């Protein structure tokens with residue numbers, strides 16, 4: 508049986524006529540960059556997430572870079588980032604000649620461990636970039652408290668987490684100063700190429716995002732500040748407006764798939780409980796855990812929070828990870844390692860002081876993690892086949 512890591516054609520087929528019409532609309536209007544389609548999408552995103560303002564941009568990476576520029580993060584500033592994330596989270600900091608300062612991750616959620624942030628703060632620290640990795644919120648309450656105490660900006664990297672809700676039901680991205688999203692095709696809400704979005708609750712920051720999106724000219728050709736070309740294409744906005752109304756149902760299917768994985772792993776006797784963090788004889792597969800899952804006993808909270816985890820990735824941890832990866836691929840199962848090298852081990856970051864510190868949880872994740880297929884259109888039989896194939900390997 509063939510089980511791809513992701514099947515974008517299945518999603519396209521389900522919305523083909525509407526998506527084709529959106530593409531053709533751009534061909535008819537010949538209005539390619541920013542314009543009414545982008546404005547329409549920005550309004551829809553605000554409404555959907557409960558954000559005050561949204562500014563469409565060229566990618567998730569550019570969303571982060573633009574956010575740092577709008578918040579005036581400068582050369583020499585220190586910016587706290589998790590050491591375990593996609594490269595862009597730290598790369599954008601270095602591109603501004605600011606200094607990424609790494610923090611280890613929590614062993615259950617893979618997200619930045621708030622208890623380890625304060626020891627990394629100096630008088631040069633100006634910002635924190637929490638990442639909502641794999642589709643679950645970072646622990647924002649303690650992060651916001653630390654930011655307030657030390658007067659730091661908070662840029663949320665929600666590239667894998669658009670629509671995710673934190674404890675009280677608030678959408679991630681609307682909690683810090685700026686929220687950043689990616690519409691790269693493999694994200695939960697993907698466009699037909701590169702695209703991204705910044706959101707904020709602050710009108711002044713929104714104005715800076717808008718002006719710096721077009722080189723910082725205001726009025727055009729008159730520059731009191733420097734920006735870049737961070738514009739979103741109309742064609743991508745059109746595609747995203749078609750897809751956005753379906754995002755919640757896709758996320759629900761991803762959660763259903765995750766639940767089925769958990770059930771099958773437990774039934775196979777491979778994993779005792781979600782959220783365990785050490786591998787031993789009885790626990791051969793560590794499962795991901797949705798930490799901010801509403802308690803079913805608390806009816807009010809349960810009804811307000813739906814997207815406690817949107818499983819952009821379903822990441823398990825196993826011994827002999829590389830052998831399992833090869834075994835799964837031999838059996839036609841798509842899988843991937845997110846991420847094999849934490850920032851503190853990246854060659855380009857070896858000169859950074861914080862690369863010398865210890866990051867045991869990130870090191871463990873980097874050497875034991877493997878992402879399994881979780882996309883919404885995945886069939887029950889395919890999930891059963893993945894678990895059976897893993898069972899054959901570990902037993």
Ligand SMILES: *Cc1c(COP(=O)(O)O)cnc(C)c1O
Pocket residue numbers: 566567568569592593595596638664666667689690691701702703
């Ligand atoms: C994908 C991703 C980005 C970058 O988004 P692009 O649209 O590919 O530039 C940044 N951070 C994280 C955590 C991501 O997963």
